Amino acid sequence: MRTKTEGTHRDDDAATSTPASTAVLDVENLTVRYKVADGDFTAVDNVSFRVAPGERVAIVGESGSGKTNTCLAIAGVLTHPNAVIEADAITFQGTSIAQRKRKRLPQRIPGLAMVFQDASTSLDPVWTVGSQLVDILRATQQISYKNAKAKAAEWLLKVGMVDHQRVMKSRPYELSGGMRQRVMVALALAGSPRLLIADEPTSALDATLSRDIMQLLVALTTEMSTGLILVTHDIHLAQAFTERMLVMYGGRIVEEGASSTLDTTAVHPYTQALMRSVPTLESADLDVLPTIPISATGQHDPAGGCSFLPRCDKAHDACAVPPQRTELGGGYGAACWLAAAESELALTAPAKGA
Numbered sequence: 001m002r003t004k005t006e007g008t009h010r011d012d013d014a015a016t017s018t019p020a021s022t023a024v025l026d027v028e029n030l031t032v033r034y035k036v037a038d039g040d041f042t043a044v045d046n047v048s049f050r051v052a053p054g055e056r057v058a059i060v061g062e063s064g065s066g067k068t069n070t071c072l073a074i075a076g077v078l079t080h081p082n083a084v085i086e087a088d089a090i091t092f093q094g095t096s097i098a099q100r101k102r103k104r105l106p107q108r109i110p111g112l113a114m115v116f117q118d119a120s121t122s123l124d125p126v127w128t129v130g131s132q133l134v135d136i137l138r139a140t141q142q143i144s145y146k147n148a149k150a151k152a153a154e155w156l157l158k159v160g161m162v163d164h165q166r167v168m169k170s171r172p173y174e175l176s177g178g179m180r181q182r183v184m185v186a187l188a189l190a191g192s193p194r195l196l197i198a199d200e201p202t203s204a205l206d207a208t209l210s211r212d213i214m215q216l217l218v219a220l221t222t223e224m225s226t227g228l229i230l231v232t233h234d235i236h237l238a239q240a241f242t243e244r245m246l247v248m249y250g251g252r253i254v255e256e257g258a259s260s261t262l263d264t265t266a267v268h269p270y271t272q273a274l275m276r277s278v279p280t281l282e283s284a285d286l287d288v289l290p291t292i293p294i295s296a297t298g299q300h301d302p303a304g305g306c307s308f309l310p311r312c313d314k315a316h317d318a319c320a321v322p323p324q325r326t327e328l329g330g331g332y333g334a335a336c337w338l339a340a341a342e343s344e345l346a347l348t349a350p351a352k353g354a
Contacts, residue, residue: 023050024194024227025074028088032069032251035082043069045251051195056218056228058238058259060274061248062292064299067231068117070248071197075114076107093194110140113193115217117200119180123172129156129183130168133190140191155186159216178209182216189220195227202237210234214241235278239263247271250299250307255334267328267339269314306337314338 032044044066059067072078090098116122133152156164159182202210221228247255255268263275276290295310305320318337326339
């Protein structure tokens with residue numbers, strides 16, 4: 001990874017209300033580009049945010065918005081040869097991890113763990129579950145094989161594996177999808193990380209198992225005071241299990257807000273459209289569910305304006321220029337000219353009783 005010497009300046013108060021000195025993770029202007037035949041494709045564009053110790057943050061957005069690339073770049077597991085990763089700074093537990101030399105095989109960052117989308121391809125199919133857990137425990141805690149084996153069994157019990165002795169001797173392909181995902185959670189948390197990145201951990205599971213896995217993640221990360229970044233398409237899940245939500249579109253964070261109230265407080269037209277497109281009991285009787293129009297240019301404006309311009313039903317002349325983030329109070333904000341206009345109106349409005 002190489003560090004940018006020039007780039008878009010980040011207002012530190014705009015990244016989040018978490019002070020930089022206390023954040024477990026502080027990302028400043030992260031950009032990920034891929035070298036392709038006809039030039040460069042920007043997958044992540046000047047993304048900045050912070051995560052406090054023990055905080056639960058969701059990153060949401062449709063496919064291709066840059067969620068997974070953001071997390072892979074932070075975790076140091078984005079090894080594609082055509083990828084170029086730039087950042088003004090990425091600080092984890094007060095130590096810069098932006099200067100790490102990229103290697104063909106990713107190197108683990110002490111204190112940071114990741115749960116991947118597909119447990120069946122993330123777990124080693126040759127080694128037993130017990131062997132994989134023991135290796136993690138011995139590598140992170142420097143304990144004997146006997147103690148590691150006992151702790152591995154304890155972790156399987158913690159993630160709800162009642163028949164833990166059988167699971168210890170099983171290989172991943174001998175387990176169900178839900179059981180494999182529980183094993184992934186155990187592997188990720190067994191090393192006592194300070195930050196856990198969960199990339200679509202419930203996408204291959206049904207609704208009931210999804211909530212079970214999320215309840216498990218929240219309970220264990222809360223018990224360990226571990227920060228959680230949840231990457232998901234499931235907005236209802238993000239609202240139920242996280243505290244803060246980052247909405248990404250076209251490689252940028254277009255809005256940041258409290259997870260529990262973003263459905264009613266959203267300012268950016270993309271966030272509003274995402275919220276409307278989530279099926280609810282109220283929309284069950286509709287002949288056609290609300291959707292976001294398709295754009296031939298994908299999640300970018302070829303003219304260089306706001307990335308959502310080609311699909312936005314509230315676009316106006318100012319949108320020909322990319323908007324900067326407007327603060328909405330409480331450390332939250334939106335990168336939209338409508339938010340800027342509303343903020344300006346609020347500042348110039350006469351006080352009550354004046």
